[in-house]
Amino acid sequence: MISLDPIISRLPRLQQGEVWLAGAGPGDPAHLTLLTLSGLRQADAVVHDALIDPRVLALAHEGAVLIPAGKRGGKPSAMQADITAQLIELARAGRRVLRLKGGDPFMFGRGGEEALTLAAHGVMFRIVPGLTSGLASMAAALIPLTLRGVNQAVVLVTGHGADRADGMDWAALARLDQPIVLYMAMTNLAAITAALLAGGLAPDTPAAAIASATLPTQQVMVATLASLVETVAQSGIVAPAIVVIGRVVASRAQLLALLPALAATDAATDASTGG
Numbered sequence: 001m002i003s004l005d006p007i008i009s010r011l012p013r014l015q016q017g018e019v020w021l022a023g024a025g026p027g028d029p030a031h032l033t034l035l036t037l038s039g040l041r042q043a044d045a046v047v048h049d050a051l052i053d054p055r056v057l058a059l060a061h062e063g064a065v066l067i068p069a070g071k072r073g074g075k076p077s078a079m080q081a082d083i084t085a086q087l088i089e090l091a092r093a094g095r096r097v098l099r100l101k102g103g104d105p106f107m108f109g110r111g112g113e114e115a116l117t118l119a120a121h122g123v124m125f126r127i128v129p130g131l132t133s134g135l136a137s138m139a140a141a142l143i144p145l146t147l148r149g150v151n152q153a154v155v156l157v158t159g160h161g162a163d164r165a166d167g168m169d170w171a172a173l174a175r176l177d178q179p180i181v182l183y184m185a186m187t188n189l190a191a192i193t194a195a196l197l198a199g200g201l202a203p204d205t206p207a208a209a210i211a212s213a214t215l216p217t218q219q220v221m222v223a224t225l226a227s228l229v230e231t232v233a234q235s236g237i238v239a240p241a242i243v244v245i246g247r248v249v250a251s252r253a254q255l256l257a258l259l260p261a262l263a264a265t266d267a268a269t270d271a272s273t274g275g
């Protein structure tokens with residue numbers, strides 16, 4: 001067996017005064033990339049999102065200071081400014097800084113905004129990709145996101161702000177009839193599904209919600225577009241969750257039927273199989 005050591009030893013080094021904006025993947029440490037893991041081992045300051053699993057943080061260098069940067073007090077913009085100010089301050093103090101974000105740092109996680117601010121302040125940074133929860137949830141729930149003859153595209157969209165009049169054109173997404181993967185959708189799920197139905201997406205379009213994907217507490221709930229809100233409410237499924245609406249979801253049942261052993265394991269984690 002080939003050793004990983006030569007690969008790891010050739011990875012870039014986290015320099016003093018540098019910030020790595022790194023993705024921790026969807027949750028379970030198994031989905032960390034080697035580069036994020038290497039950053040964790042080298043960083044002397046780890047500024048991390050609230051959703052980062054404690055088992056991931058435990059991989060940090062033992063002398064590293066762990067700084068939580070979760071949501072506080074309903075003031076997202078002020079807090080975001082605080083976080084970037086702290087990153088700049090740590091970098092200017094010569095620290096090796098890992099800014100650890102859930103999933104991928106450039107997917108609905110303000111990584112882009114943080115990178116722009118660091119660049120504007122002349123702070124060296126590197127973007128370390130991570131496995132985004134929208135894609136990891138599908139694999140973890142046995143939902144193939146693309147299938148020949150079923151879809152040619154995938155829509156990744158945030159449900160945040162979906163209740164605003166100037167928000168997403170849900171009718172346009174309904175017309176596409178391609179799988180819609182929703183991040184941060186639990187709060188506005190009723191408004192989103194109503195807008196998709198009003199836009200002409202068939203009520204019997206298969207749908208699923210996957211909570212805490214890849215973690216031991218993972219839950220998968222299957223419904224239809226029409227029954228999604230009620231089934232989610234009844235299941236007691238809680239955030240963080242990814243919602244997917246599209247015909248590809250139907251393949252999950254086929255896969256489970258073909259893999260009886262897997263189906264037996266999965267039944268224990270299913271909140272519901274309604275719809």
Ligand SMILES: C[S@@+](CC[C@H](N)C(=O)[O-])C[C@H]1O[C@@H](n2cnc3c(N)ncnc32)[C@H](O)[C@@H]1O
Nearest residue numbers: 103104107109132133183184212213240241242
């Ligand atoms: C602020 S966004 C950050 C997304 C992240 N940058 C990514 O690439 O996955 C947070 C949302 O990601 C989704 N999410 C994150 N981790 C998840 C998980 N383990 N299972 C399901 N959804 C997850 C949820 O929709 C949650 O509301």
